Each structure stands twice: as structure tokens, then as C-alpha cells.
Amino acid sequence: MVRAVKHLFPTKADEIHADWQWQLRHQIRETSSLLEHPRLQHARIQQRLRLALEADRSLARSFRFALTPYYLSLINPDENGHCPVLEQILPAPDELDASIYADPDPLAEERHMPVRGLTHRYPDRVLWYTSHHCAVYCRFCLRKRKVSHADSAPRKSEQSAILEYIASHTEIKEVILSGGDPLTLTDAQIGVMLAELKNIQHIISIRIHTRMPVTLPMRITDELCSILRAHYPLTLVTHFNHAAEVGPQAFDSVRRLRMAGVLVLNQSVLLRNVNDTVQDQEDLILTLLRAGIKPYYLHRCDEVRGVAHFRVPIETGRNILRELRGRNPGIALPRYMIDLPGGGGKVPYEPDYLQEIGTDAEGHSYYRFQNAFNTEYRVRADRPHSDVD
Ligand code: SF4
Structure with missing residues (x-):
């Protein structure tokens, strides 16, 4: 049963303007504007907003505060004044603490930049910074940064320099916008960007x-x-972190993408006080599945300057995945990924079901696994007898 239903849909009283450019023109850019919001009058939230206001005085020059009226409409604190949507956007005094992780670019994206605006870290793919x-x-x-x-x-x-680089490197198979x-x-x-990329013969995958x-x-x-339909096939990787973010407009946007032939995946980040419980993750993956989105990656929060307060112990994600397996459809399970600091790339860190590799009394090697319900099974490692020369 998906919890957090009260979060899923904004109330009828919400006026959500349907024009995306109107939404951008009316972006909320002052933390102080939130103080008057009727849903944010809980004493704990008011206290948190005042902290955010104070922190933003020092942070605004390095990282802006802004949200759309639409995203604001998703804010819906519970009886304790907690809201996973709000937690993702409020500046925090902890962001000023650079004593834990000081590196603004721990994944070395700038170091692997052959032309400005393009990271080429893995041989087969490039990441194009199309907008900041x-x-x-x-x-x-x-x-x-x-x-x-x-x-x-x-x-x-x-x-044009970026396109020339991509065109001249035939080892590149995928472009991430x-x-x-x-x-x-x-x-x-x-449209122009997609058309140019589709013209390059060796590009077989474009991800947005x-x-x-x-x-x-x-x-x-x-x-x-x-x-998007005209440039089929395309993959769109979006980034929902909590079921509270998947409102009816989000459902509708994904339906339109799917109707246009776009493969829609989700990557989320494991964030303290936002989505770091089994229940949060179960709500999220099942809601995504209902919306037509395949949960793809659950990332550990990177060692970036100014985000340490969001990080949870590395085992938390692995334990959550262990709990989810066996009680949710396999297609709903994301992979838990660690992006190695220093530009080492991504590695999965997932529950280990293999208990032992051994040899039985007859000399056959076997693998001993434990399933999601803690029952053990042996699997013969060699080919079946009939298949042996
Ligand atoms: S996480 Fe994505 S959407 Fe959010 S600020 Fe960074 S680039 Fe923008």
C-alpha cells in the first residue's frame, strides 16, 4: 500500500498556472517569501525558514535560491512540520561548513573537459552541459559550482566546438544532455541540438x-x-526523490513523454531527512511505476562541498535495497550507485546474496545463495552432465 497519499495531490485550493513560461517568470527567488505561506505557519517550519533566511545571506552568491509556484504547491508539511519537498530547497547553515567535504567537483568533471561545456570521462559517452x-x-x-x-x-x-568534438570521436556512443x-x-x-546529434552516425543513444x-x-x-517524437529513440532520465513530488501534473507529463515514444527512467539521491527510510523508498518506487517511470538509480549523495548534511551512512542505501527486494516488483528496484571520488566512475553497491563458493563431496563446484527471505540454496556452477564433452 502506497503511503503518503495526502502528499500526492495538491489540494483544489491550489492555483497552478499551466504555462511553463509563466511559471519561470514567477519563480520565487526570496526565502523571505515563504514566511507568509499559509501552509508554512507551523512553529518548527517558521524557525527553519528563519535559519534558511540567515544562511541564504551568505549562500546566495554561490548558489541561488529559486523555485516555481508549481513546486511550492507540492509543499505539504505533516503534523510535525516536516516536508520532504521543502527540505530539498531550503538553504541550510550546514552548507557553509566546508570542513567535511571541501571539493566543489569531487567527480573531476572539469578535469575531463576536452572542450568547454563537455565532460568526456568514460570512453563511450560524453556529458554536455547545455544550460546552467x-x-x-x-x-x-x-x-x-x-x-x-x-x-x-x-x-x-x-x-559547434562540442558537436565537432563528438563527431570526430567515433568511440562515443552516447551523449547525455x-x-x-x-x-x-x-x-x-x-530541436537543433537533437537533429545535429542524430546526424552523427556513431551516436546510438541520447539521454536527456x-x-x-x-x-x-x-x-x-x-x-x-x-x-522528441521526431528524434526517436530518446531516453529521458528524470529525478524524483520522494512520492510527494509525483502530483497529477507529473503523471500527465510522463504519460505525454511515453506517448511520444520516450523511454522515461528515474534517478534519485538518497537524502537524509528526505527519503532515507524503507517506507520513503517503497512509496517512491511504487508511485514511479504507477506513473510509467522505471526506477533506474538510487545514488549515494556525492562528496560535494555544501551537501554533507544530506549524506547518510553508506550502508543505509544497501539495507534499504535489501528490504525492498522480495516485496516489490523487480522492475521497481533501482540500482544503488556510488560515484567514486576523483573521477573513478560509478559502481553499484548492492546487497550480496552470494554466501559461499565451494566444492561438494563429488567434486562439483557450487554457489550458495541466500534469497530475499533468508532461505539458502545451492546452485551448481559447472555445466550439466549432458553438456560435458
Ligand atoms: S539537481 Fe538538477 S535540477 Fe536540481 S539544481 Fe542541480 S542540476 Fe538543477
Whole structure:
């Protein structure tokens, strides 16, 4: 049974403007604006907002505060004044503490940048920073060093150098359009980018990494869907962290993407006080499945400066995955991933079901596994007798 139903749909009283450009024009950019919000009058939240206000005075220049009226409508604190949506966007005094993780770029994305605006870390794929803007700025963002800074945003003139690099490196099979959020670009810009990439013979996969279905689902317009449909096949990887973020508009945006032939996956980050319980993760993955999204990755929060307060022990994610397996459809289970600091790449860190590799009395080697219900089974490692030469 999916919990948190009260979070799933904004109340009728919410006026949610359906025009994505209106939403961006009316972005809330002052933490002080939240103090008057009728849903945020709980004493604990007011206290938290005042802390956010204070922290933002020092943080605003390095990482902006902004959210859409739509995302604001998803805020719905419980009786204790806790809201997983709010926790993701409020500046915190802990962000100022650089004593734990001081590196703004622990994944070495800038070091592996052959041309400005493109990271080439793995031989087979590149990550293109198409925009440094987002509809909502998330406090756990791994690219705080550049996202939200207008002056660091990619220049139009750099696009041709990026395309030339991709075209001249035939080992590249996949291009990830990321940022910031690539869907802050206009439809025309997105159309040109996709057409150019589709013209490169060795590119077989294009992934769009965007939080728009979460933070501004009205961005998934019919016009945008026509462009995406015209460049089939495409994968869109979105980023829901909590079931409370999957409102009816989000459902609808994903349905339109799926109708346009787009494969929709979700990657989430394991965040303290947001989604770090088995129940949070179960609600999330089942809600995603209902919405037509395949849960893809659950990331450990990276060792980025200013996000340490979101991190939980490394075993938490593994234990959550262990609890989820066996009581949820396999297709709903994401992989738990650690991005190795220093640019080492991603590795899965998942529950270990293998207990032993041994040899039985007849000399046959076997693998001894424990299933999700703690029952043990042996599996013969060698080929069946009839198959042996
Ligand atoms: S939408 Fe993505 S890129 Fe933008 S602030 Fe959030 S996590 Fe960072």
C-alpha cells in the first residue's frame, strides 16, 4: 500500500498556472517569501525558514535560491512540520561548513573537459552541459559550482566546438544532455541540438537528464513532445526523490513523454531527512511505476562541498535495497550507485546474496545463495552432465 497519499495531490485550493513560461517568470527567488505561506505557519517550519533566511545571506552568491509556484504547491508539511519537498530547497547553515567535504567537483568533471561545456570521462559517452539554469535549485545539487551562475552558462558559440568534438570521436556512443536543466532551453534550441546529434552516425543513444517532470511538469508541452517524437529513440532520465513530488501534473507529463515514444527512467539521491527510510523508498518506487517511470538509480549523495548534511551512512542505501527486494516488483528496484571520488566512475553497491563458493563431496563446484527471505540454496556452477564433452 502506497503511503503518503495526502502528499500526492495538491489540494483544489491550489492555483497552478499551466504555462511553463509563466511559471519561470514567477519563480520565487526570496526565502523571505515563504514566511507568509499559509501552509508554512507551523512553529518548527517558521524557525527553519528563519535559519534558511540567515544562511541564504551568505549562500546566495554561490548558489541561488529559486523555485516555481508549481513546486511550492507540492509543499505539504505533516503534523510535525516536516516536508520532504521543502527540505530539498531550503538553504541550510550546514552548507557553509566546508570542513567535511571541501571539493566543489569531487567527480573531476572539469578535469575531463576536452572542450568547454563537455565532460568526456568514460570512453563511450560524453556529458554536455547545455544550460546552467533550472526551474528549481536543489540544495543537494552536485554541480553547485556552476549551476545557477548566469555568467558560467554555456555560450552559443561553444556548441559547434562540442558537436565537432563528438563527431570526430567515433568511440562515443552516447551523449547525455545535462546541465543545469536542458529543458530550460527553447524548443527550437532543443530541436537543433537533437537533429545535429542524430546526424552523427556513431551516436546510438541520447539521454536527456532533466528535473522538469518534478519541478515544472507543464514544460512537457505537446510542441516539445513532437520534437522528441521526431528524434526517436530518446531516453529521458528524470529525478524524483520522494512520492510527494509525483502530483497529477507529473503523471500527465510522463504519460505525454511515453506517448511520444520516450523511454522515461528515474534517478534519485538518497537524502537524509528526505527519503532515507524503507517506507520513503517503497512509496517512491511504487508511485514511479504507477506513473510509467522505471526506477533506474538510487545514488549515494556525492562528496560535494555544501551537501554533507544530506549524506547518510553508506550502508543505509544497501539495507534499504535489501528490504525492498522480495516485496516489490523487480522492475521497481533501482540500482544503488556510488560515484567514486576523483573521477573513478560509478559502481553499484548492492546487497550480496552470494554466501559461499565451494566444492561438494563429488567434486562439483557450487554457489550458495541466500534469497530475499533468508532461505539458502545451492546452485551448481559447472555445466550439466549432458553438456560435458
Ligand atoms: S535540477 Fe538538477 S542540476 Fe538543477 S539544481 Fe536540481 S539537481 Fe542541480
